[in-house]
Amino acid sequence: MMMGSGKRKWLLLGGLTICLLLVPMLVTDIYILSILNMMIIYSILCLGLNLILGFTGLLSLGHAAFYGIGAYTTAILMTRYNFGFGSAFFASAVLALLVGIIIAIPTRKVRGDYFCLITLAFGEIFRLVATAWIEFTRGAMGIVRIPMPKIFGIPIATETDFYYLGLGILIFTYLTIKAITDTRYGRAFIAIREDELAADTMGINTAIYKIMAFSIGCLFAGMAGSFLAVYQTVVTPSNFRLEESCLMIIMVIVGGMGRNLLAPLAGVVVMTVATEVFRSVADYRMLIIGLIMILVLLLRPQGIFGSSSFKS
Amino acid sequence: MPILDTKDVTKQFGGLVAVNQVSMTVNKNEIVGIIGPNGAGKTSFINALTGIYKPSGGQIFFQGKDITGFPAYKIAKQGIARTFQNLRVFSNISVLENVLIGAHCRIDNPFHHIFLRPLRSKKIERQAYAKVIALLKNVGLEEKKESLAKNLSYGEQRTLEICRALASDPELLILDEPCAGMNSAEMDTLADFVKKLRDEGQTIVVIEHNMCFIMAVSDRIIVMTEGAKFREGTPAEIRNDLEVQKVYLGEQEVE
Structure with missing residues (x-):
């Protein structure tokens, strides 16, 4: 909640942050670090999606498109227009925000299922444009050789560097969303959902x-x-398919929607680990992921760390 | 000057005239009851007043200001708060948050202040919190402030809904069938509570089916039937009005 056990909670969060900061000193395996970095990316995505889905109750099936807008903006600005990472990052965020507003304005009065369809359509339009507009996005070949980012002149090169950069963005995301949702704005979002x-x-x-x-x-x-673009150094339309949007929704639901902002991160961890562990049995992977989701929904409909189930 | 003044408010749904040229006034510090048989247009009238429906005709003045056709959120901000016939508490969140949401339009915390003036923003939120706690204490729900609204008893949920409406410091409070589904003991408690609010200076409009309740609380009663205003008078006048009895009970066979 907003008041009360506040001090203990901040202590806990501080401890968690320190642990997260120490991780690269203990983990040197590049493979594990790369999984952690993907988790960070999904965590940022899911924190944002939780605001849309968990707080406001809007089921957006187009979240991957905004992820893609950020990635392509950074990729194009950095490869063709010599932007630095900082300004490309900023531009990506602003552009995603603007397109978000443009999509949200006409859909503000549509009810649940129609909203869902419109965002689904937008996600597909984005992916098709990214695939077909070859002069601009280089189609399925994707944009390659995105330069190494530099922050205040410090090059971000290794998995560890990216881990710290990503963690920084994640903490910034968390604090911003926390600040917003602790005020009347967060409560208004919840009221709309309810x-x-x-x-x-x-x-x-x-x-x-x-x-x-x-x-x-x-x-x-x-x-x-934007972070994904510089991290992978490649962006292709296949990064932003409908499956990605669905995966994010699954992560948020499995982790737990709503007030507890960190709950979706549990979903991120579970789903990312599951995807990696079952990589060897590729054909059955989605089956297993589906099973995990059904199990969670049966046993804990509110998600692993969710506080209350919705629409019971 | 009356606090609320409606002139020929009409609401049509296609060919159906749900509310037909209803004019009424509500004075400060008074409880006005609206009664009428099912389908008389009471709730439609209130929905037109509170901006849920756009009136098809007529004018609504609130504190001297023309608010006809305002959207619901603006009307709330002007100072009209309401409850609903079929409970509409926010079930999956705490009692405290329900009431805090009720206070939404009185929390003066612009969005950019969250980041640019965080201390002021926090202070404003804390003040709202204190105010809401005081309100919850007043209605006896303070101990349940952390419970989810859906886990409250029916009567408590009704109280919560009124409390949530009061959190917006309304000039006018509209209660739409507050007694629906209550037993007589709960009804008495509610009647006392409503009268206490009036004594504290609150202006109230109550829609209700239950005659005992409406007769007990109202200073003035308006009878509606078939979408139009049919009678207006003190509880005693309405009680003894044969026409009103006919509307409610059907015509008595003479001889």
Whole structure:
């Protein structure tokens, strides 16, 4: 909650942060570090998606598209226009935010299932444009040789460097979303999820708040995408398929939606580990992931760390 | 000057006239009851007042200001709060957060202040929290502030809904069938509570089916039937009005 056991919670979070900072000193295996880095990217994505899905109750099937917008913006700006990472990162976030607002404005009055379809369509449009507009995005070949990022002149080269950079973005994301959701804005998002009509009569301009929640979620997807671009040094349309959007939704639901901002991260860990562990049995991997999800939903419908189940 | 003044408010759904030229006034510090048989248009009228429906005709003045056609969130901000016939508490969140959401439009915390003036933002949120706690104490829900709203008893949820409406410091409070599903003991408690609110200066409009309740609390009663205003008067006048009895009970066969 917002007040009360605040001190202990911050202590716990501080401890967790220190542990996370120490990880690269203990883990030297590049493979494990690369998995951790992917977890960080998904964590940023899921924190943003939780704002849209967990708080505001909007099921967006197009989150991967905003991730993609961030990735392509950084890739194109850095390879063709000699942007540094800092400015490309900023531009990616802003562009994802703007496109988020553009998508959210016409959808502000559509109800659940239609919203879902529109975001699904947008996700597909993005992927098809990225595949087909060859002069601009180089299609399925993707954009390659994205230069190594530098932060204040320090080159980010190794897995460890990227780990720290990603962790920095993740902590920034967490603190920003925490600050927003601890105020009347977070409560307004929840009110919309719970009962839009009642929220309206409480003086909440539901249209504006929905646009706000959606576009802020997209902003962080743009940041995650930008990080992915410099981390992988390659972006291709296949990074941003519908499966990615679904995977993010699964992560948020399995981890737990809503007030507990860190809960979705549990989903990220479980799903990423599951994907890696079952890589050897590639054909059955999705089957196993599906099973994990069904099990979690049966045993803990509110998610691993979720506080309350919705729509019971 | 009346706090609320409606002039010929009409609401049509296609060919159906749900609310037909209803004019009424509500004075400060008064409880006005609205009664009428099922389908008389009471709730539609309230929905038109609170911006859930856009009125098809007529004008609504609130504290001298024309608020006709305002969206619901703006009307709430002007100072009209309401409850719903079929409970609409936010079930999956705590009692405390429910009431904090009720106070939403009175928490003056602009978005950029969260980042640019975090201390002020926190202070404003803390003040809202203190206010809400005081309100919960007043209605006897303080001990349950951390419970999820859906785990409260029915009567408590009704109280919570009123409390949530009060959190927005309304000039006018509209209760839509607050007694629905209550037993007589709960009803008495509610009647006392509503009268206490009036004594503290609150202006209230109550829609209710239950005659005992409405007669007990109202200073003035408006009877609606078939979408239109049918009678207006003190509880005693309404009780003895043969026409009203006809509307409610059907015509008595003479001879």
